[in-house]
Amino acid sequence: MSASSSQRPLYLAGQVRELDRRTIEAEDDGFALMRRAGEAAYETLCARWPGVRRLCVLCGGGNNGGDGYVVAALAAADGVAVELVALKPVAELAGNARRAAELAVEAGVLPVAWDDELTLDGELMVDAMLGTGAHGAPRAPYAAAIAEVNASGCPVMALDVPSGVDVDTGHVETEAVAATLTVTFIGDKLGLHTGAALDVVGDVICASLGVDPQSHGDITPVAWLQTREDLARALPPRKPSGHKGNYGHALVVAGAPGMGGAALMTSEMAARVGAGKVSLATDAAHVSASLTRFPEIMARGVRGAPDLATMIEAADTVAIGPGIGSGAWGQAALQSVLDAGKPCVVDADALNLLVREEHDRRHDDWVLTPHPGEAGRLLGMSTGEVERDRRDAVIALQRRWGGTIVLKGAGTLVYDGERLTLCPFGNPGMASGGMGDALTGIIAGLAGQLASLEEAARIGVLVHALAADAAALDAGERGLLATDLASYARTLVNPQPVSSHADHA
Known part of the structure; x- marks a missing residue:
């Protein structure tokens, strides 16, 4: 390690x-x-x-x-x-x-x-x-x-x-x-x-x-305890010859009928952290709102698996879960993504569907991002049991489901089967709706820019927490919203070059 x-x-x-x-x-x-x-x-x-x-x-x-x-x-x-x-x-x-x-x-x-x-x-x-x-x-x-x-x-x-x-x-x-x-x-x-x-x-x-x-x-x-310096090491300045094809095409599959906000937040964060292209597959009712707010994001209304297949094929990384619900739309979307075998970030409703549908899949090329309640459902135990020993829980999750696990909460843990990383940043203001959707978008957006999906998870967690800390420093913890993080995240993914003095935060 x-x-x-x-x-x-x-x-x-x-x-x-x-x-x-x-x-x-x-x-x-x-x-x-x-x-x-x-x-x-x-x-x-x-x-x-x-x-x-x-x-x-x-x-x-x-x-x-x-x-x-x-x-x-x-x-x-x-x-x-x-x-x-x-x-x-x-x-x-x-x-x-x-x-x-x-x-x-x-x-x-x-x-x-x-x-x-x-x-x-x-x-x-x-x-x-x-x-x-x-x-x-x-x-x-x-x-x-x-x-x-x-x-x-x-x-x-x-x-x-x-x-x-x-x-x-x-x-x-x-x-x-x-x-x-x-x-x-x-x-x-x-x-x-x-x-x-x-x-x-x-x-x-x-x-x-x-x-x-x-x-x-x-x-x-x-x-290993993360520090701010990790950002500069992972995200050096881009080469002058770089183009959007170099930085990944992230597809966000989110937003069943009536849940378009999650789709917009996840997509925006993927774009703000520097993904070369971001596509959004969502319910058709949300497309006009997406085009109005984020014309840079390629939004398309999908009714089922056939509509989604070509979008998945064109993407490098897929983020699925925010606002997909537990109905037929979400079930079909999750099944399509898992069948395609693309690197993916799985969160929110998709995690609950994994449990409800009794999936026995174990993937090496995905990131699961449960909060303690979702982690308990994925392991068949209570939230309290997860919180009693978070390290044991994140290891058990990885052994059961594979890939990289992000166990959210106070002192977020990221484990890929070999290396356990702990993020010491973040604040209680993050206890608000949409924060998990923002993290999913950040990880998916970084996946095409970093060496591996595992590194995207680690750096994504760090960006997410530091953005929330910066936002709270400016205006306080209460009332902190997921959408507040976008501008701070953009600043953080453009770090100053590493100095000779390590910041041990």
């Missing part, structure tokens, strides 16, 4: 624990690594909150708690008033965590045992309660402490992972610490960037502690 140099590797907790073990073995000093973690966290704290004078540090019983004790010791040595709360009695600590607690005591900080009646005192909270090994709902006394931290109204810095978050999946079983900033150590973790975790991780900073995970060739990243 490879990735462009601009992308950041993401790991599972077990992989990072192995890196931790190897580092300790090489240095023959586990406490030194713990001190480096505490020092990195405290340096980050001082940079983010330089004026803080009262700190509350909550420490659990493992190495994560040990990191917190080091932070407490450093803060006290700096003249900061520290309230140190021990969720596990110090007398019961062992190993490096015990040494770290002793370091805090030597710095003049006396741990206070957690009590449900305790009132936390500090301008800033440091969460060092539950580390990367924790799974499931937090138990007592941690559940009460998490609730108290969240009720404090204070900013929070979480060490490695906010307590209550499953760092491998991003799942939150009940309640998690709502962090303002998460400082994670050695390697960045997948679960900090997708699913419910995005509601609570805040800003994420990875402190390597002098460890280079990629120098360990047998520990392969489970995913």
Whole structure:
């Protein structure tokens, strides 16, 4: 599995624990690594909150708690008033965590045992309660402490992972610490960037502690985090001799009777991201509206499979699904596209038809773009089960259906059977009608310009999310419409040349 140099590797907790073990073995000093973690966290704290004078540090019983004790010791040595709360009695600590607690005591900080009646005192909270090994709902006394931290109204810095978050999946079983900033150590973790975790991780900073995970060739990243720089690498300036035949002919099959809006949005986005030609096969009632709004798009009313056949034959890539409905028109259209065997992007109603009609097809040359509800139907499970482990779900989808899968949602995942990519961009304003149609058009429009359908899916997801972020920055998230993305997407697919400095967003 490879990735462009601009992308950041993401790991599972077990992989990072192995890196931790190897580092300790090489240095023959586990406490030194713990001190480096505490020092990195405290340096980050001082940079983010330089004026803080009262700190509350909550420490659990493992190495994560040990990191917190080091932070407490450093803060006290700096003249900061520290309230140190021990969720596990110090007398019961062992190993490096015990040494770290002793370091805090030597710095003049006396741990206070957690009590449900305790009132936390500090301008800033440091969460060092539950580390990367924790799974499931937090138990007592941690559940009460998490609730108290969240009720404090204070900013929070979480060490490695906010307590209550499953760092491998991003799942939150009940309640998690709502962090303002998460400082994670050695390697960045997948679960900090997708699913419910995005509601609570805040800003994420990875402190390597002098460890280079990629120098360990047998520990392969489970995913790659996209960056803005990927656009410039994938979409260089066009050659002066280029013509429309060089950039692909995208056919959009969309818009059953009464659903013409989806057809127009999908077609416009395919054109705005630079497809050489865009054709639209839709119900005849929508053709005049298409010609009025987008005369550049070749719209044709189709009544059934015979009308569609010649249009599919002329196209390089087919986008099907938006607004095709579940009736005879949509069924015939989907069957025609699948029978033709052209590279295609399948979304919306077409995904539901795959399930309803019990298709047993598995294609290598298509992109499926389900949201979690559609993904659940494609896998025969609930939406909640999909969201509990999004990585597992996208892998299962690809194994079942083939091709490239785009699992939409918070921290969209793209998986082609070999490489898993995570998009860290996008915003809640995208929770509005037509956003999926826009993405389908973007991917189809890029397919004729990039090296593969898989790359079109990855770059399409990135363009879609960044366009939405740009639109939200200009006018806010509420009221953001799919049609707002068109002008921003056009700007994004004409990126500036790659600079010498990678943007790690």
